[in-house]
């Protein structure tokens with residue numbers, strides 16, 4: 252069967268062209284011949300060739316290779332990705348080497364051996380296909396990164412003095428490559444701020460790679476972050492690129508950095524200092540270039556406790572620190588955020604124009620929002636979905652009126668099953684109650700709550716969304 256591939260042979264010797272065409276036609280799907288190099292530009296404009304076989308010398312007595320060099324450069328200027336194989340006279344190896352320095356892929360010496368020509372062309376066609384696949388993958392990757400960055404882009408709402416300061420910090424630090432540490436309770440918008448920093452940075456065409464350190468098991472930490480080689484451990488069925496390397500050129504967002512055990516903090520510090528990773532099972536280091544943004548819900552006091560967090564790592568990460576205050580400390584932001592989400596969900600659920608009653612607005616402003624903006628968002632979504640009139644009322648929101656006391660005195664849930672009322676055996680309700688109690692117990696710390704409930708953070712978020720918590 253013929254191999255798929257279009258070949259152009261350029262030579263002034265008609266015998267060579269005829270012999271070449273006869274030989275190659277039997278093995279490759281398309282062969283074009285040309286004895287006038289001046290026709291090359293026209294041919295290239297009409298058709299694309301997988302491989303071009305180009306003679307070094309045109310005209311009787313020519314042996315300097317000058318014309319070959321001229322046409323080699325010309326073809327590469329017209330089609331930079333061309334795969335060109337030079338045809339050289341016997342003993343013209345020096346000239347051929349020179350041609351390869353200028354961009355030729357390989358050379359064939361005359362008189363040629365048929366099998367060798369076919370093997371060389373076959374390899375060259377494969378090389379061309381791999382190159383164009385790599386090019387397509389690169390372009391697809393770029394488009395995906397852009398699409399992903401755009402899809403994840405959300406409006407950052409807020410006008411309180413505290414939030415204005417945050418915006419100003421973002422504006423000033425985003426275009427620099429400085430490492431940023433974002434501190435704040437769960438749901439205060441740490442990831443949103445990290446994405447905003449990326450969007451406003453010089454790396455915004457590249458990937459924003461988020462790694463939830465609260466969700467990566469200790470055993471998988473190195474393989475996830477640094478990558479691994481096939482066979483490095485049971486289950487490593489193929490080479491895998493680590494997230495640090497995958498984020499090359501872009502931004503690496505390390506979420507829940509405070510959950511990383513001390514010995515893994517040491518490993519992370521080493522790779523961030525050296526700016527290179529050694530994949531598991533590999534012995535060669537791979538350099539990477541990322542801007543690091545971290546987030547944690549630990550307080551500054553906790554971070555300064557060296558039994559919890561390595562101080563040398565902290566200093567590497569907190570060139571700029573952004574503190575996101577809890578929503579209860581920037582009450583001015585509640586109304587604009589609530590109105591923003593009402594509009595957003597009204598559209599999403601095809602609801603008619605919805606307003607907030609004065610009483611509902613007051614209640615939203617008075618709630619302590621222990622789950623912060625995420626909880627406000629869920630409360631609004633639920634209210635919009637269930638709305639029966641054009642004005643949302645207090646009852647439409649499931650507000651934790653005891654929110655303030657929850658923060659001061661976290662509820663200690665009992666594991667005693669007798670706490671569940673005997674008439675309350677609806678699994679859905681029990682699940683909601685349990686999650687709600689666990690959230691309160693852990694002061695809305697998602698990682699700790701998820702751990703206690705035996706769920707992943709993502710699974711907990713899904714359930715919180717389902718129950719409007």
Ligand SMILES: Nc1ncnc2c1ncn2[C@@H]1O[C@H](COP(=O)(O)OP(=O)(O)OP(=O)(O)O)[C@@H](O)[C@H]1O
Nearest residue numbers: 406407408409437438439440441442443624625697
């Ligand atoms: N300023 C804001 N304007 C509008 N929406 C916001 C704002 N801040 C946060 N949100 C929304 O609140 C939700 C939680 O935000 P985000 O995930 O960034 O919080 P987080 O602090 O990273 O949470 P966690 O600590 O649980 O990971 C998201 O849906 C986000 O869009």
